[in-house]
């Protein structure tokens with residue numbers, strides 16, 4: 001994914017600062033706090049092993065053997081956890097006019113429930129380490145331990161937990177493909193729009209089930225690094241401010257205020273943007289942004305060092321437990 005240009009960030013910041021939605025959401029949250037809801041435990045060791053397993057296939061670049069092997073493993077894991085699983089075969093055109101095959105993977109839990117929420121993450125990894133400090137690495141694929149595998153690992157652990165703990169609503173887990181094939185830094189010519197999130201763009205225009213909808217969606221992206229910082233990302237705040245409020249409140253109730261920060265950040269062109277824009281499902285992005293790094297993301301973003309050494313079980317726990325709490329407090 002990439003950061004949207006600054007002028008848009010300013011416009012979005014102005015738009016979202018106009019309303020008083022935050023206050024209203026705070027009142028809603030207070031009501032739910034008084035209830036006692038049993039929320040199952042998220043196991044960070046299990047989540048870590050799911051991240052590690054994905055990385056063990058190698059870079060999951062569309063068109064590679066590792067990509068197909070990982071696809072089959074993800075499908076078998078979702079099925080093993082009792083999810084009704086669909087693979088959406090897609091054909092997309094990349095920034096350099098290659099036509100490639102991809103696979104969006106969807107696991108439905110409690111499929112009979114009318115009211116649903118969607119949890120998602122991209123499962124492909126980037127073909128280019130275009131932010132690696134060594135330019136010789138810029139055309140090499142990345143392992144994407146944090147950028148890709150971390151979010152999927154958290155969601156697989158949630159699927160495992162939900163198998164034995166029936167949620168009060170339906171939960172659909174989406175693994176987006178071809179998110180990270182966007183135009184590389186060194187590409188000639190002008191920056192093209194919409195070269196990222198190709199799998200979610202496709203699905204948002206062609207849902208796997210006609211008429212599919214959900215109350216809201218939560219996207220995870222880079223949720224595994226130590227001391228991650230999650231802000232009210234600009235598009236989330238614009239399209240789904242009440243969901244940002246809700247999720248951040250749950251995180252704070254759990255004592256995770258050091259991770260879930262209450263300030264707004266630059267909008268990011270990520271899968272949630274297309275789900276909001278084309279599928280009209282209000283969707284937020286829990287994404288690690290870092291004002292102190294050159295790229296605005298976690299320091300090893302799109303480098304060869306995005307490997308298992310970046311993954312911290314504590315961060316997986318923080319995000320996973322927050323999601324479980326959010327799910328179980330729904331009615």
Ligand SMILES: [Zn+2]
Pocket residue numbers: 001126147180302
């Ligand atoms: Zn990426």
